[in-house]
Amino acid sequence: MRFDMFEVKLTILLMGRTCASCKQNFEAKVEASSAEEAVSKVKQMSGVDTTTHKFLVNYVRGISC
Numbered sequence: 001m002r003f004d005m006f007e008v009k010l011t012i013l014l015m016g017r018t019c020a021s022c023k024q025n026f027e028a029k030v031e032a033s034s035a036e037e038a039v040s041k042v043k044q045m046s047g048v049d050t051t052t053h054k055f056l057v058n059y060v061r062g063i064s065c
Contacts, residue, residue: 008030010058015054
């Protein structure tokens with residue numbers, strides 16, 4: 001299986017809230033076999049509770065090494 005590097009940027013929102021302080025950005029570089037796997041890894045790395053927050057994917061970019 002081949003792994004590539006991806007740069008992922010997420011916006012994390014507290015569900016049911018629209019205030020500016022209820023929103024944060026999280027960005028990371030990960031090694032993954034697909035863009036979907038990269039997003040999943042970054043969500044996990046964020047440490048945010050997925051039952052109380054939702055994620056918006058701003059971008060997923062392949063990085064050449």
